[in-house]
Amino acid sequence: MLELCQDIARDKTLAWFEDALAEIPWGSGGTHHKPIRDGLIVAVFRHYESRTAESKALLHDHAVVSIHTRRRDDKGTWGNLSADSPMTHIVAADTVYLLYFMEEVSARLGWAWGRAK
Helix, strand or coil: CHHHHHHHHHHHHHHHHHHHCCEEEECHHHCEEEEEECCCCEEEEEEEECCCCCCCEEEEEEEEECCEEEECCCCCCEEECCCHHHHHCHHHHHHHHHHHHHHHHHHHHCCCCCCCC
């Protein structure tokens, strides 16, 4: 059940990333940015253990986002994703993922969240 919660949270986070942050530099010198067309190309790899010597259980995914994406023009030409915005908002993306994950776990397993004592 936790894997399903993680799948949903990951997919929602990638959709947020695509809608809110994925842009292609446009115009002379790439000074303007426009939204992408047709979405991102993403490969996801799931791991079940940490990298520590003890190899403790630690469910997590790695998402590799291709820098190549299509421009929103009549021709649908390809360009390079702007790296500025995603790298600037990496902490926000992590927070969005955690909130989606907590929301799914709460809805599906009935867990409640609070401050640690």
